[in-house]
Amino acid sequence: MRRSISAEERLLITLRFLATGESYTSLHLQFRVGKSTISLIVRCTCAVIWQKLQPIVMPCPTEETWLQVAAGFQSVANFPNCIGAVDGKHVRVLKPPRSGSRFFNYKKYFSVVLMAVADAHYKFVAIDVGAYGSSGDSRVLQSSQIGLQILQDGGTLPAPRPLPGSTHPVPFVMVSDEAFPLKTNLLHPYPRRALDDRRRIFNYRLSRARKYVECTFGIMCSQWRIFHTAIQLDTETVDTVIKACCVLHNYVREYSTEVDEESQLSELIAVDNLGQGRQSISGVRVRETFTDYFMSPEGAVHWQYSCAGVEQPEQQRRSNT
Secondary structure, X not given: OOOOOOHHHHHHHHHHHXXXXXXXXXXXXXXXXXXXXXXXXXXXXXXXXXXXXXXHHOOOOOHHHHHHHHHHHHHHOOOOOEEEEEEEEEEEEOOOOOOOOOOEOOOOOEEEEEEEEXXXXXXXXXXXXXXXXXXXXXXXXXXXXHHHHHXXXXXXOOOOEEOOOOOOEEOOEEEOOOOOOEEOOEEOOOOOOOOOHHHXXXXXXXXXXXXXXXXXXXXXXXXXXXXXXXXXXXXXXXXXXXXXXXXXXXXXXXXXXXXXXXXXXXXXXXXXXXXXXXXXXHHHHHHHHHHHHHHOOOOOOOOHHHHHOOOOOHHHHHXXX
């Protein structure tokens, strides 16, 4: 019998495919392995990568996990009680057969949606993969495991705690853009019309925390260049490939000692907004609480006024000097 392909070579072929986005024909010429065999290798190896690495680098979030994420956002982004930045990414795919317009998104190409929550260290805390590209981010979140188990059930979320320097308990929240609804545990910015100084400050502080999920997507795509072209696989395999790339991204971030240039240039990543989601009364109250806190002496930072284009109050200007 012929000698079987070793596990090392299977992993090498898969990593080469994910890191470069090359076609099976190109990999066939490089590794002298049949294209149908490469197809099977990539599908099986990505499934094994997700199965083995997910419990290590992306375990199911617990209360302790959320507290660690909140501590990271407090120290790095100056946003207390924040348990993650949530957003969706459209991963380009070829049109699946007999799918109609279900995968056709508002950006005018076919895609599946990667919904993710990221921490302040550019790592994924939780992901949900496989939604139709035609679905809006708000609908995808509400029907995903992230929305059902975290935002609606809230069983693993920590109990509300006072913000630093205050005594009134405030819920732990995720930050998002305008495409998502305003909920008790999910905050989005104020509308851009009729902004006063305090709302401009809140929008700036929230966008400073929300950028981490955008940067996480950017870093992952720069390392795993399969996301630079349309993935030419069936939808089930596409989902497996995306999940494998996410846990590989976390693994590299966890165990690599190198500093990514993308992290230093994170401010340059653009954000696409789709409009306001539906607001809840409790969400409005929580957002107002954070807005007041960011304008108070306990929650304000001296550079927020210049960055948001707002004049610093005379009282705080005197205290800084």
